[in-house]
Amino acid sequence: MTLSGVLQEVPESAWFKSSYSGDTGNNCVEVAALAGRVGVRDSKVRSGPALVVPSAAWSSFVAFASA
Template sequence: MSDELSWFKSSYSDSEGSACIEVAVSPHSIHVRDSKLGVEGPRFAVDADAWSAFLSYAAR
């Protein structure tokens, strides 16, 4: 995955830095990582349609 992705913190992350996930959007996928682990930490990417389905499910 490219380090040139533009990462942003979740609006649900707290200001203390203890619960921060970051998300980046590319043309066909959504990338997710734990900001506490830094740029070398694990991350995963999912298809944009799968991410949308997950958010719909989680919002219920």
């Protein structure tokens, strides 16, 4: 299965925004936990492209961003 096929099978309910994101729709990303990976997309363009990274890379990014 291709990566785009994997993303098409991710239900909308799997995507979520940070609790720091407001309801104004400005500058928000959504993430979805996938098998060993994390999907990241623009919350304003849900049907647009998504970035998929290994779970370990996402964890490293979050740790760096919160430091």
